[in-house]
Each structure stands twice: as C-alpha cells, then as structure tokens.
Amino acid sequence: xxxxxxxxxxxxxxxxxxxxxxxxxxxxxxxxxxxxxxxxxxxxxxxxxxxxxxxxxxxxxxxxxxxxxxxxxxxxxxxxxxxxxxxxxxxxxxxxxxxxxxxxxxxxxxxxxxxxxxxxxxxxxxxxxxxxxxxxxxxxxxxxxxxxxxxxxxxxxxxxxxxxxxxxxxxxxxxxxxxxxxxxxxxxxxxxxxxxxxxxxxxxxxxxxxxxxxxxxxxxxxxxxxxxxxxxxxxxxxxxxxxxxxxxxxxxxxxxxx
Amino acid sequence: xxxxxxxxxxxxxxxxxxxxxxxxxxxxxxxxxxxxxxxxxxxxxxxxxxxxxxxxxxxxxxxxxxxxxxxxxxxxxxxxxxxxxxxxxxxxxxxxxxxxxxxxxxxxxxxxxxxxxxxxxxxxxxxxxxxxxxxxxxxxxxxxxxxxxxxxxxxxxxxxxxxxxxxxxxxxxxxxxxxxxxxxxxxxxxxxxxxxxxxxxxxxxxxxxxxxxxxxxxxxxxxxxxxxxxxxxxxxxxxxxxxxxxxxxxxxxxxxxxxxxxxxxxxxxxxxxxxxxxxxxxxxxxxxxxxxxxxxxxxxxxxxxxxxxxxxxxxxxxxxxxxxxxxxxxxxxxxxxxxxxxxxxxxxxxxxxxxxxxxxxxxxxxxxxxxxxxxxxxxxxxxxxxxxxxxxxxxxxxxxxxxxxxxxxxxxxxxxxxxxxxxxxxxxxxxxxxxxxxxxxxxxxxxxxxxxxxxxxxxxxxxxxxxxxxxxxxxxxxxxxxxxxxxxxxxxxxxxxxxxxxxxxxxxxxxxxxxxxxxxxxxxxxxxxxxxxxxxxxxxxxxxxxxxxxxxxxxxxxxxxxxx
Numbered sequence: 001x002x003x004x005x006x007x008x009x010x011x012x013x014x015x016x017x018x019x020x021x022x023x024x025x026x027x028x029x030x031x032x033x034x035x036x037x038x039x040x041x042x043x044x045x046x047x048x049x050x051x052x053x054x055x056x057x058x059x060x061x062x063x064x065x066x067x068x069x070x071x072x073x074x075x076x077x078x079x080x081x082x083x084x085x086x087x088x089x090x091x092x093x094x095x096x097x098x099x100x101x102x103x104x105x106x107x108x109x110x111x112x113x114x115x116x117x118x119x120x121x122x123x124x125x126x127x128x129x130x131x132x133x134x135x136x137x138x139x140x141x142x143x144x145x146x147x148x149x150x151x152x153x154x155x156x157x158x159x160x161x162x163x164x165x166x167x168x169x170x171x172x173x174x175x176x177x178x179x180x181x182x183x184x185x186x187x188x189x190x191x192x193x194x195x196x197x198x199x200x201x202x203x204x205x206x207x208x209x210x211x212x213x214x215x216x217x218x219x220x221x222x223x224x225x226x227x228x229x230x231x232x233x234x235x236x237x238x239x240x241x242x243x244x245x246x247x248x249x250x251x252x253x254x255x256x257x258x
Numbered sequence: 259x260x261x262x263x264x265x266x267x268x269x270x271x272x273x274x275x276x277x278x279x280x281x282x283x284x285x286x287x288x289x290x291x292x293x294x295x296x297x298x299x300x301x302x303x304x305x306x307x308x309x310x311x312x313x314x315x316x317x318x319x320x321x322x323x324x325x326x327x328x329x330x331x332x333x334x335x336x337x338x339x340x341x342x343x344x345x346x347x348x349x350x351x352x353x354x355x356x357x358x359x360x361x362x363x364x365x366x367x368x369x370x371x372x373x374x375x376x377x378x379x380x381x382x383x384x385x386x387x388x389x390x391x392x393x394x395x396x397x398x399x400x401x402x403x404x405x406x407x408x409x410x411x412x413x414x415x416x417x418x419x420x421x422x423x424x425x426x427x428x429x430x431x432x433x434x435x436x437x438x439x440x441x442x443x444x445x446x447x448x449x450x451x452x453x454x455x456x457x458x459x460x461x462x463x464x465x466x467x468x469x470x471x472x473x474x475x476x477x478x479x480x481x482x483x484x485x486x487x488x489x490x491x492x493x494x495x496x497x498x499x500x501x502x503x504x505x506x507x508x509x510x511x512x513x514x515x516x517x518x519x520x521x522x523x524x525x526x527x528x529x530x531x532x533x534x535x536x537x538x539x540x541x542x543x544x545x546x547x548x549x550x551x552x553x554x555x556x557x558x559x560x561x562x563x564x565x566x567x568x569x570x571x572x573x574x575x576x577x578x579x580x581x582x583x584x585x586x587x588x589x590x591x592x593x594x595x596x597x598x599x600x601x602x603x604x605x606x607x608x609x610x611x612x613x614x615x616x617x618x619x620x621x622x623x624x625x626x627x628x629x630x631x632x633x634x635x636x637x638x639x640x641x642x643x644x645x646x647x648x649x650x651x652x653x654x655x656x657x658x659x660x661x662x663x664x665x666x667x668x669x670x671x672x673x674x675x676x677x678x679x680x681x682x683x684x685x686x687x688x689x690x691x692x693x694x695x696x697x698x699x700x701x702x703x704x705x706x707x708x709x710x711x712x713x714x715x716x717x718x719x720x721x722x723x724x725x726x727x728x729x730x731x732x733x734x735x736x737x738x739x740x741x742x743x744x745x746x747x748x749x750x751x752x753x754x755x756x757x758x759x760x761x762x763x764x765x766x767x768x769x770x771x772x773x774x775x776x777x778x779x780x781x782x783x784x785x786x787x788x789x790x791x792x793x794x795x796x797x798x799x800x801x802x803x804x805x806x807x808x809x810x811x812x813x814x815x816x817x818x819x820x821x822x
Contacts, residue, residue: 016793031777064534
C-alpha cells in the first residue's frame with residue numbers, strides 16, 4: 001500500500017512541479033503601483049519626462065494598447081509618415097499646442113479618437129494623479145519633440161482642480177462641453193448633432209431621470225423606438241468613462257429638457 | 259508644501275488600514291485562506307451536484323450501486339463542510355485583522371447579505387445532516403423521493419450561498435457605474451452592489467466549474483480506492499465510479515470555455531482597460547500557462563477514455579483512430595500554447611526582426627487559438643461517442659443513415675471552425691472577436707445534435723458484451739490524479755487572474771490598495787502560492803478521505819456476539 005501511496009504522491013508532485021516550473025520560465029511581469037511623484041513647481045521637463053517614462057512602461061500600462069499599433073496608435077514609432085508622438089502631437093488638433101493636446105488626450109480621450117480606432121481609452125484622472133499625468137505628457141513630448149512641460153503646469157492644474165466647487169450635481173460640471181465631447185456625434189440638440197441616436201430635445205418629457213441614466217450606462221438595455229437598427233452602436237462604457245459627478249450632471253441636464 | 263501634503267495623504271490612507279502577518283506577510287496569509295476556502299467551497303458545492311444526480315439515476319434505474327456511490331460521497335461532505343467553515347472563519351479573521359479598513363467598507367455595504375449568508379450556511383449544514391443521516395431511514399417509495407428532495411434543497415442553498423459571496427467579490431472587480439472613491443457605501447445600495455456587471459457570468463462560470471471539480475475529485479478518490487482495492491468486486495465498483503466521475507468532469511468541462519467567453523466579454527464591456535490588462539497586458543502570459551494546463555486536461559481525459567476501451571468488447575474497431583486523434587490533440591495543444599511574442603535574446607530578436615516570430619507569430623493569435631481549442635473539444639466529444647458506442651450494435655433500421663448524419667455534423671462543425679479561423683486573419687479585430695461565437699455555436703450544435711441522434715440510435719441496441727469493470731490497467735488511474743491536480747491548480751490560476759486584474763485596487767477604481775503588497779505579483783510568485791494552496795487543499799482532502807475510510811471500516815466491523 002505504501003508503494004501505491006508513494007506513486008500517487010510522486011505523480012501529484014511531478015504535475016505540480018511541472019506547472020510551477022512553466023510559470024517560472026515565462027516572462028515575469030509584475031503590475032506595479034503607480035509611483036507617487038512629488039516634483040514641485042521647480043521640476044524640470046527632463047525630470048518629469050524621466051518619471052513619465054516609468055509610468056508609460058510600468059504602472060500606467062500604456063504600452064498594452066499603444067505598443068502594438070492594433071488597439072491604439074503606437075506612440076513611440078512613426079504613424080503613417082507623421083513621425084513619433086512628440087513630432088506629430090502639435091499637428092493633431094488645429095490651434096492646440098502639443099502639450100495641451102496631449103494633456104486633453106489623457107484626460108478627455110473620447111474627444112480625440114484617432115481615425116480607425118475604437119474609443120476604448122478612459123480618463124486617466126481615474127487612476128493617475130495630476131503629477132503623473134503631466135509626467136506622461138512630458139515623456140510623450142520628448143518622443144521626437146521638445147519638452148515644454150514644467151513643474152508649474154502641475155501646480156496650475158492642481159490649483160484649477162482645487163478651485164472647482166466640490167459637490168452640487170449639475171453645478172460644477174460643464175455639461176455642454178460633456179455633450180459636445182461625448183454625445184453630439186450621434187444625438188441632436190437644438191438642431192445640432194448627429195442622427196444615429198434619438199434627439200435630446202424634449203427628452204425629459206419622454207423619459208424619467210432613472211431611464212436616462214440607464215440609457216447612458218447601459219445603452220443596449222432598452223433601445224429608443226425607431227433606432228432598433230442602431231442597437232449596439234453606442235459605447236457601453238460611459239458609466240466607466242464619466243465620473244459620478246459628471247454622470248449626475250449629465251442626467252440632470254437631459255432630464256430637464258422638457 | 260506639496261511633499262508635506264503627500265505625507266499627510268499617505269498617512270491618512272494607511273493609518274490603521276493594514277495589519278501585519280509574520281513570515282509570509284498579510285497578502286500571502288489572506289491569499290492562502292481565501293484560496294483554500296474557495297477550493298473546499300467548490301468541493302462542497304460540486305459534490306452535492308454529483309450526489310443528487312447519481313441518487314436520481316439510482317432511483318429511476320433501480321440500480322443500487324448509484325445510490326451507494328451517492329451516499330459514499332455525502333459522507334465525505336460532512337467532514338468537508340467543517341473544513342470549509344474553518345477556512346472561511348480563518349479568512350474572515352485575517353481580513354478583519356489584516357485589512358480592517360477594506361473590510362469595514364465591505365461590511366458597511368454588504369452587512370445585511372452577510373447575515374443572510376451565515377443563516378443560509380446554517381440551513382445548508384442542517385440540510386446536509388438530514389440528507390446524510392436520513393439516508394437509510396428514508397430509502398423506499400415516497401420517502402426516498404423526499405430524501406432526494408433534501409439533496410436538491412442542499413444544492414439550492416449552496417448555490418444561493420455562492421451567489422451571495424460572488425456578489426461581494428464581483429463588486430470588488432466591477433463596482434456599479436458611477437461609484438467613486440467619494441461615494442459612501444450606503445449610497446451604493448446593496449442590490450446595486452451585489453447584482454453588478456460580472457456577477458451573473460461569474461455565478462454561471464463557478465456553477466459549471468464546481469460540477470467539473472466535484473466530478474474530478476470523485477474520480478481521483480475512486481482512482482485511489484481502485485489501486486487500494488483487495489477484491490475484484492471492490493475494483494469493479496471503483497473503476498465504474500472513476501468512469502462516472504470523469505464523465506461528469508469532462509462533459510461539464512467542455513461547456514466551461516463558453517461560460518468563460520461570456521465572462522470575458524462582460525469584463526471588456528464593463529471596462530476595456532481591465533479587459534486589455536487581462537488579455538493583452540501584464541497578464542497575457544497567464545493564458546499560455548492556462549493553455550498548458552488545459553492541454554494536459556484534454557490529453558489525460560482522452561487517454562483515460564482510450565485505455566478504458568480495453569475493457570469494452572467491440573471497442574477494438576475504434577482503436578486505429580485514436581493515434582490520429584492523439585496527433586490532432588497534440589498539434590492543437592501546441593497551437594494553443596504558442597505565445598504571440600517570443601522570449602528571445604537580443605541576437606534572436608534581431609534575427610526575427612522583432613519579438614514576433616515570422617512563422618509562429620501566425621499561430622499565436624486568437625484566430626488560431628480559438629480554432630485549436632474548438633478542435634480539441636470536438637475530438638474529446640468524439641472520444642466519448644466512441645466510448646458510448648463501443649459495445650453496442652444498433653438495431654434501428656436507420657442506424658447507418660443516422661451515423662452518416664452524425665459524421666456530417668462533425669465535418670460541418672469542423673469546417674465552420676476552420677473557415678472562421680482562417681477568415682479571421684483577413685478582417686478587423688472587432689469583426690474577428692465575433693467569429694468565436696460562430697465557432698462556439700457550430701461546436702455546441704454538433705454536440706447537441708449528435709448526442710440526440712445517438713440516444714435514438716441506441717434504443718434497443720444489442721450488446722457486444724458486458725463492460726469488464728475492474729479490468730483496467732493501473733496506469734489509467736494515474737490519469738485521474740493528473741486530472742484532479744490539474745483542475746485544482748487551474749482553479750487557483752483562474753482565481754489569480756480574476757483577482758489580479760484589479761491590480762492595485764481593493765475595489766476597482768474606487769478603493770486603492772495602499773498596503774506594502776499593493777503591486778500584483780508576477781506569475782512565478784503566483785505559481786508558488788497556487789502550488790502551496792493546492793498542496794494544503796489536497797493534503798486535507800486526502801485526510802478527509804482517510805477519515806471517511808475509518809468511518810466505513812468502523813461501520814463494517816463485526817460486532818462482538820452478546821455474552822462475550
């Protein structure tokens with residue numbers, strides 16, 4: 001009997017050793033915690049770019065999408081003859097400097113989706129601090145361009161964030177800007193906007209606030225009459241892309257359109 | 259000033275939020291307690307499914323051996339329940355002492371459901387006692403049906419308990435939209451938090467997974483008892499039990515990937531970043547390890563079936579096909595386990611022109627992998643079919659036509675899988691993702707259609723000879739151990755994947771992990787932890803089986819005659 005027990009134990013041990021061994025020979029990738037950056041107003045562009053590089057390749061997880069060129073444009077290599085991101089960022093949006101464009105692309109990614117890609121990126125303020133975001137901007141600028149970010153940008157951004165009134169749903173949020181960035185491509189309001197989804201005019205008279213909220217966070221749960229053919233076209237991740245305050249403000253605004 | 263603010267914030271985040279555990283650290287302590295508790299929970303949820311199904315077969319077929327097997331496993335459950343509760347208690351104490359701030363958040367949010375959970379656990383335990391201790395008392399007529407209903411109730415309570423706990427852990431993964439770090443637990447709402455986006459996919463995935471696990475553990479137990487058997491009768495009983503356990507494990511395992519697809523899709527729908535982290539980010543290599551494990555499962559399961567044919571008269575006619583099926587399984591396994599990017603040194607990378615191998619790169623993408631796994635499922639199903647048909651000679655007139663239709667179904671399913679596998683290389687990724695659904699539907703339709711035809715073909719079939727239960731080479735039983743160990747390890751690996759995709763968050767994007775163990779470890783460390791959990795679990799299960807054996811021998815020991 002002991003011989004049988006030994007054989008059974010040996011089989012178990014060999015199987016466990018095999019799986020453990022396989023897990024050890026593959027690349028050992030660890031998901032790091034975003035490093036807290038404590039660079040103040042005096043920080044130089046180089047210091048920020050160096051910190052940004054760590055976030056880009058590490059905890060920011062940026063390369064998972066931007067490193068392949070299939071989910072999102074590769075930022076570190078040439079994109080269709082326009083150069084690396086630092087070289088092309090200043091030409092992406094007319095009137096926007098490279099620094100402004102990159103900062104807004106990180107904080108309002110839905111507004112600047114490159115043609116041919118899906119709007120899968122989320123507002124990086126959900127996971128990164130203002131210092132970390134500006135460090136990323138500095139690193140991206142450094143990829144073929146001049147670094148114009150300084151420590152003062154962080155201080156200004158923090159001051160701007162601190163100056164925003166805190167709660168009051170619907171008050172602190174710029175709802176027209178939210179609509180323009182996220183909704184206007186498909187929904188018409190006061191004669192402006194797309195026609196893929198129902199117009200917002202009079203929406204509050206047709207639907208309760210809870211129904212509007214559900215339509216935003218779970219657009220396929222109930223499709224407006226006449227738009228059944230377009231089911232599935234609205235991105236299902238607005239619930240994740242918008243903050244609670246933004247969502248509350250948006251719903252309050254739409255429910256008020258009577 | 260900024261530095262000072264950061265220090266204040268850091269202190270506020272961590273002050274009193276975490277405890278310490280000697281030696282292995284807080285995370286490892288909670289990891290082991292949670293994983294071993296979960297393995298026992300899967301055991302005590304999976305085995306009753308097995309028991310209630312086999313008891314029903316026993317009642318309907320009036321075949322006592324099913325009833326005997328069902329009771330044998332229910333006896334083990336009585337011991338396993340205590341182990342589940344002990345590990346659950348240990349997990350609770352570790353969470354309250356090592357992660358008090360996080361646990362306070364969870365308790366404020368889920369308090370009511372925790373009371374219901376505890377109450378249901380009581381009800382479940384007492385239902386089990388009634389089920390086991392009433393076995394011989396309620397064993398005839400209506401009373402037997404009443405007893406079976408107790409078994410059914412045991413499964414219902416267990417499933418509700420699992421669904422509640424799944425609500426807690428899925429909330430950590432996918433808190434409802436709009437919940438932020440500033441939202442108070444009371445504002446989230448219990449129902450809103452419980453019924454979150456990944457709750458039902460996890461419920462279904464675990465329900466099927468538990469059935470698989472229950473079958474695999476039963477089969478391994480039977481394998482051991484087969485090897486230890488001293489009589490032919492005993493050997494025949496445990497050979498048959500091993501077959502039934504393996505059949506349940508593999509037949510339910512075949513549908514598990516489809517539940518996995520659904521869960522994956524819901525994760526992507528919930529948060530693209532989380533989905534990408536899981537499949538394409540730092541966890542992408544985990545799927546290569548998973549492919550290695552599942553390849554072993556398919557090979558071991560098929561090996562056991564093929565060897566099992568040696569005890570079935572008439573099975574010789576299928577023997578020539580097995581080598582080709584083995585070849586197909588191995589080729590598909592290699593394709594499935596091919597990484598998209600290669601581990602290489604600088605010279606090799608330069609020679610390849612990047613981290614993508616010029617040829618193997620083609621096999622390392624989802625089109626090839628989905629095709630491979632669907633072929634493996636079809637091959638395993640074919641093994642089952644051969645096993646089922648081995649000792650029968652159909653008597654229905656349309657048997658030839660029926661078999662031809664079955665063959666055509668296999669060919670059609672394989673053609674659909676191959677077509678979409680190849681076509682996937684020529685379309686955008688967003689279109690390609692949808693192709694996996696067509697492949698899955700084709701395979702499922704084949705399995706259902708072929709099974710239905712086979713049931714009718716088998717009506718009134720002549721036997722080519724009785725199955726010689728017990729006449730099985732010993733090496734076949736080791737395949738059952740490999741299956742049980744692999745399923746257990748796989749459960750630990752998938753638990754790491756599910757938990758790890760939250761990265762440095764206790765509750766994803768709501769409550770940050772600011773402990774010293776916030777970084778999600780690499781697979782090597784995770785593998786060490788998984789192996790430790792599997793060793794603890796299987797060691798305790800072996801102990802429980804031994805206790806069951808002691809109880810059994812005590813029951814069968816002859817009583818001294820009166821007057822002695």
